[in-house]
Amino acid sequence: xxxxxxxxxxxxxxxxxxxxxxxxxxxxxxxFADGAARLHGAALESADAWGKHLFxxxxxxxxxxxxxxxxxxxxxxxxxxxxxxxxxxxxxGPDSTWQLTGPQTCALITPTERxxxxxxxxxxxxxxxxxxxxxxxxxxxxxxxxxxxxLLDQRVIAGIGNVYRAELLWICGIHPETPASDIDPVLxxxxxxxxxxxxxxxxxxxxxxxxxxxxxxRRVTRTIKRDDALYAYKRAGLPCRRCHDLVLDMSLxxxxxxxxxxxxxx
DNA sequence: TACATATGATCAT
DNA sequence: TGATCCTATGTAA
Numbered sequence: 001x002x003x004x005x006x007x008x009x010x011x012x013x014x015x016x017x018x019x020x021x022x023x024x025x026x027x028x029x030x031x032f033a034d035g036a037a038r039l040h041g042a043a044l045e046s047a048d049a050w051g052k053h054l055f056x057x058x059x060x061x062x063x064x065x066x067x068x069x070x071x072x073x074x075x076x077x078x079x080x081x082x083x084x085x086x087x088x089x090x091x092x093g094p095d096s097t098w099q100l101t102g103p104q105t106c107a108l109i110t111p112t113e114r115x116x117x118x119x120x121x122x123x124x125x126x127x128x129x130x131x132x133x134x135x136x137x138x139x140x141x142x143x144x145x146x147x148x149x150x151l152l153d154q155r156v157i158a159g160i161g162n163v164y165r166a167e168l169l170w171i172c173g174i175h176p177e178t179p180a181s182d183i184d185p186v187l188x189x190x191x192x193x194x195x196x197x198x199x200x201x202x203x204x205x206x207x208x209x210x211x212x213x214x215x216x217x218r219r220v221t222r223t224i225k226r227d228d229a230l231y232a233y234k235r236a237g238l239p240c241r242r243c244h245d246l247v248l249d250m251s252l253x254x255x256x257x258x259x260x261x262x263x264x265x266x
Numbered sequence: 267t268a269c270a271t272a273t274g275a276t277c278a279t
Numbered sequence: 280t281g282a283t284c285c286t287a288t289g290t291a292a
Binding site for chain 2: 006070071072152161163165208
């Protein structure tokens with residue numbers, strides 16, 4: 001489930017689980033054998049996320065760069081669990097074991113290479129820094145591409161994926177095909193703030209739940225059914241949670257987005 | 267058992 | 280825009 005919230009949560013969990021102690025590293029799949037050998041015996045010094053990119057600093061001087069892509073997973077497993085041949089990287093610390101499968105990227109890089117990667121990324125609402133909000137507003141205002149495409153462009157804002165895209169536009173009542181520069185900068189600013197709020201909640205719960213307290217009982221939200229967690233994503237054909245008209249699907253930037261034709265009028 | 271699908275991104279056309 | 284890569288899961292057969 002890798003959108004920005006997943007990676008930030010992952011960085012936090014890896015830090016808490018593995019920081020400071022030497023790890024045993026291996027690549028049961030074999031495709032990261034050299035990298036795992038370099039990490040073997042090293043200690044994790046820091047882990048942080050920028051959008052959907054994860055960077056782990058090791059005492060060996062190496063930086064581990066991971067991008068989960070669409071299907072990648074990096075999860076804590078029971079220590080005794082038998083390594084399977086799909087595991088790109090296995091990290092075993094004194095108290096926990098982590099395994100990485102199906103990543104789009106898993107590589108050891110230099111600080112320069114990390115800087116090259118982050119230089120291509122837009123501001124991430126979950127990172128500290130000044131002028132990120134105004135930078136987002138500027139980048140959105142600089143293009144007439146549809147906002148639904150712009151939100152997936154990691155050079156404009158880092159961390160939004162297909163689920164948050166649909167949810168944010170539904171909450172803001174913006175039609176996905178609206179030319180980005182036509183949107184009132186005040187609303188774009190609110191979109192930034194909302195993205196931060198939603199992503200932070202995603203980190204907290206380690207899942208995407210966008211429905212507000214008005215629509216769901218917060219006390220039971222941690223056991224909320226998947227069908228009740230979202231307003232728009234994958235709800236095409238169902239009644240809009242706001243106006244009860246039917247939610248529609250459209251294709252934008254090569255992906256499917258659901259939207260309400262009434263609440264998100266063109 | 268097989269197939270469709272997926273919260274991503276890149277490269278070719 | 281379409282093909283492609285990577286793996287796991289849910290549904291259909």
